[in-house]
Amino acid sequence: MTYDYRHMVALADPTRRQVFELIAANPRSVTELARLLPVSQPAVSQHLKVLRDARLVRAEPRGASNIYHIDPEGLGEMRAWLDSMWTDALGAFRDAINTKRETKVCRQPPR
Amino acid sequence: MTYDYRHMVALADPTRRQVFELIAANPRSVTELARLLPVSQPAVSQHLKVLRDARLVRAEPRGASNIYHIDPEGLGEMRAWLDSMWTDALGAFRDAINTKRETKVCRQPPR
DNA sequence: GATAATCATAAGTCATAGCTTATCATAATC
DNA sequence: GATTATGATAAGCTATGACTTATGATTATC
Numbered sequence: 001m002t003y004d005y006r007h008m009v010a011l012a013d014p015t016r017r018q019v020f021e022l023i024a025a026n027p028r029s030v031t032e033l034a035r036l037l038p039v040s041q042p043a044v045s046q047h048l049k050v051l052r053d054a055r056l057v058r059a060e061p062r063g064a065s066n067i068y069h070i071d072p073e074g075l076g077e078m079r080a081w082l083d084s085m086w087t088d089a090l091g092a093f094r095d096a097i098n099t100k101r102e103t104k105v106c107r108q109p110p111r
Numbered sequence: 112m113t114y115d116y117r118h119m120v121a122l123a124d125p126t127r128r129q130v131f132e133l134i135a136a137n138p139r140s141v142t143e144l145a146r147l148l149p150v151s152q153p154a155v156s157q158h159l160k161v162l163r164d165a166r167l168v169r170a171e172p173r174g175a176s177n178i179y180h181i182d183p184e185g186l187g188e189m190r191a192w193l194d195s196m197w198t199d200a201l202g203a204f205r206d207a208i209n210t211k212r213e214t215k216v217c218r219q220p221p222r
Numbered sequence: 223g224a225t226a227a228t229c230a231t232a233a234g235t236c237a238t239a240g241c242t243t244a245t246c247a248t249a250a251t252c
Numbered sequence: 253g254a255t256t257a258t259g260a261t262a263a264g265c266t267a268t269g270a271c272t273t274a275t276g277a278t279t280a281t282c
Contacts, residue, residue, distance in 0.1 A: 005122055012123035013270075017116060024200040030229055043271055045230055052221065059220040064228045064279040066220065070200045075193065082190055089135040089181045107248065109170040109177065110163065110260065124240075141259055154241055156260055175249040175258050218278065221230065 007078045010054040015039060016047040023057055027069035118189045121165040126150060127158040134168055138180035 011017055019033055030048065034041040048068060051057040056074035059066045122128055130144055141159065145152040159179060162168040167185035170177045 005128060008119045008122040011116055011119040015270080024196070031227085034229095039270090040272065041229070042231080042273085046270075049221070049230085061218055061220055061279095066229065072201055075197060075201070079193055079197070082186065082193060085135070086186060086190070090183055090186070107172055109172055110160070126240080142257085145259095150240090151242065152259070153243085153261080157240075160260085172249095177259065 003077075003081045006054040007056060007074055010050050010056055010074075013047070013050075015043070016050060019044060019047045020051055020056060023051075023068050024070050027060075027067050029062075029065040029067055031065070033068070114188075114192045117165040118167060118185055121161050121167055121185075124158070124161075126154070127161060130155060130158045131162055131167060134162075134179050135181050138171075138178050140173075140176040140178055142176070144179070 011020065015037065018037060022028060022033055022036060028036075030041060030044055033048075034044045037044060048057065048059070052059065054074050055071050055077065057068050058071040059068055061067075122131065126148065129148060133139060133144055133147060139147075141152060141155055144159075145155045148155060159168065159170070163170065165185050166182050166188065168179050169182040170179055172178075
């Protein structure tokens with residue numbers, strides 16, 4: 001199974017994180033989000049598109065408004081990736097620990 | 112507790128993800144990584160710095176080389192965030208579902 | 223039906239982040 | 253000790269992505 005890291009990309013931007021966290025705290029409309037943030041309404045809509053594509057949020061039309069709320073799907077996909085990473089990579093990590101040889105430390109590793 | 116999303120930022124870049132996945136598959140030196148990737152050695156070093164700061168990888172000096180391997184710390188922090196997100200946000204999500212009113216769907220939600 | 227409100231998309235600007243080459247520091251080898 | 257190998261950092265260039273204003277589409281309201 002191949003993972004495209006859409007969630008990481010979506011959550012890498014600070015403003016988009018604020019949008020996501022505001023929605024996580026409470027479902028909200030686009031204008032409400034725009035009012036709470038220091039960016040324009042189109043900027044918010046653009047961020048919402050990215051979050052939507054990552055299935056981190058969902059839009060629910062309510063009259064002329066769009067109420068956005070958390071979508072469990074995206075978080076679930078992240079969890080699945082993290083779990084497989086955990087078992088695979090950390091399994092390999094444990095192996096590396098166990099078969100590690102004695103090495104005299106000659107210098108400091110980078111910062 | 113406040114989370115700074117360093118891991119997401121680190122894993123948002125495609126080249127940096129390749130670096131991470133190569134290391135996850137097998138501990139490797141910087142030159143080996145540079146040989147396997149279509150970018151220069153300094154580029155690899157710069158990516159490694161970001162991954163290091165996010166505690167996703169660790170450097171282990173072995174002679175003149177630096178062998179990089181997975182650091183469980185970063186993945187653990189990610190898991191902690193995801194778990195809290197899961198309980199908090201999805202708890203709120205369930206509440207929203209339960210108290211949801213009947214709404215006639217008047218238009219399609221955005222793509 | 224006209225007006226107002228909400229929100230998505232288009233087009234264009236600009237700052238940031240990732241890349242390069244150049245260089246320095248440290249460790250191994252002859 | 254001189255040379256080679258390894259890798260981190262510096263400085264500068266450039267492409268990507270986040271922002272803006274403008275606009276169109278849909279829904280509610282008068």
